[in-house]
Amino acid sequence: MADIAPSIGRPSAHRCQAEVEVTHGVGLHARPSVAFTRLAKTFPCTIEVAVDGSGEWLNGKSIVKIIGARIRRGTKIRIRAEGARAEEAIAALSGLVRRNFDEDRKAGRADGRPS
């Protein structure tokens, strides 16, 4: 990536966290999980997800972990990122969750990527 190494004193540039509620009809089942992990994998930073009050952080780029967490509608999840473009990643991912994974707009390709 063309990113400059994160500079000291600006932690927000390489470390970021957000909380978002899952409002999608079912929750993070197959299709939303694909959308989430595919988007996550486009960022070079690490991305982790924790469910509600759980202290366990799951690899946000692993569909096995995300699906396995059985994240249902109404669940609050925390997303955190560390590394290059962390802030951008958190904005994109929490936006995706809030938009119900864009399912209404683009059936099949929730992340809007070619494939």
Place this chain on the structure above:
Amino acid sequence: MAAPRDFRGHPASPGRAVGPVHRAGEPPAPSGLAGNGSDARAALEAAVSRAVHELRELSARADPESAGILDFQIELLLDGELLAPALARIGAGEGAALAFAAALNDQIDEMAGGGGEGEATHGDPFVLRAVDLMDLQHRVLDALAGRTRADFPPGAVYVGRDMPPSVFLAHDWSSGGAIALGAGSTASHVALLARARGVPMVVGLGALPGETGEPLLVDGTRGMACLHPDARQAASPSAPDLAPLLSPVPACEPAAWEPLRAASAVPDRPFLFANLDTLADLDTLDPAVVDGVGLVRTEFLLTSAAEALSEERHLAVYRRVLDHLAGKPVTLRMLDLGGDKALPGLTEGDPAGVLGTRGVRFLLAHPDLARIQARGLIRAAAHGPVSVLLPMVTLPAELAAMALLFDEEAVRLARQGIEGRRPPLGIMVEVPAAALTLDLFGQAAFFSVGSNDLMQYLAAAARDNPAVAPLYAGAETAMFRLLDLICAAARALGRPVSLCGDLAAEPAAVGRLLALGLDGLSVAPRRLPALRAALGAAFPALPPGRA
């Protein structure tokens, strides 16, 4: 033109056939499947990328709805978390197919709520994902199997030192052909398969006759092979198939049922069952002439590790058998691997292993494999009257362990909302220690005597070693005394007992077997007419259908 040249061996399967020689490559190159360590790792990684490639092609052409499902599978395959447990198993020495199948089964369980959360219900979207995982598992296992088969031309004569059963089973014999082996044995499993399928076979030729393409006549009745036969030899009529084999009889096994007896018009007549080794055997079996299937040797039905590790494949082949039998009882024997029965990737053949980890011992040592088969059997039992037979049982504890495994899998399937029925479990009586303590096996629903293994263990004479063939044959007296004990113990327990295999098909033995009070006899479809004839003498109204 070369002059005819005779080779003398031993008759292993009667009949005559001429065809071009196919020289088997010597030791088959070990496939990535069979290897462990880095071999297995590479094989699994290659299979995964192949599966991803296939899925991408499918996804590119699919409608958005289907593409979504395929994308999910692709995403799973690309997830290092999915492969990590499989790679760890490979690191611990497991073959690629078993490692992958077992690791995915853990994931499937987890997704299906196996963690005991108890919240999974019908229609649960997270349970649906478990079905996706099974689909994926099937695809990768198929990709792993993709490079195993080395077939030879239809109609050719297979010439080699020995022949792996999987090669026999993968071949299409409908165009004829024959088998001529330099070593081999008249009592090997391939010989058994050849007799059941009517493929002429000669063993023990010593030197291998001919090079690939040369015409070879195999006379499986006389135990001869002739290279470059002249026209007169080649044209001489086939010897009758019923020619009795003088050499030792091969493997034998069992059957199960229950409500049949009450419905039987002739209460004392033994049930007549067929043994099945392949789905092709179904074509030769008219269900109207039997009471059911007494033995399905599932290790021959599922001829690669990938197939044996695919629950869906198990279910599919069992359903084929059940559908053909149209409601008649079917006894499926669990994989009898180990000993001389290899399954590359799971176990390599070792003739010396007949006293080692084989049959139920192998299954209990590989519970992941056993669970896959148990699930296939439980699901099949929802579609027809299925009984399950455990091979090579020595102690009641082995039966108890397998019964527990079946109970657990039945519960797991129910929790996943998958249709199933826990089938009755019976045991093969082929280890003398079990035969002498049958009264301790009250947990068994039925018994099946595998007379040939029992005989070889009684006589301490390998059934596939020609040098001790007379001892093997001579153990018949001991065998009948033991059969008497077995039948008495089964009666005392109120459990049916049957006998299967070539001993049941020997007209001379049928009278003595009937006198023991056996409830059933089970033989290869080709042996049915002879057995029906022998039984017909004792029970004029005998077999069902056209007697």
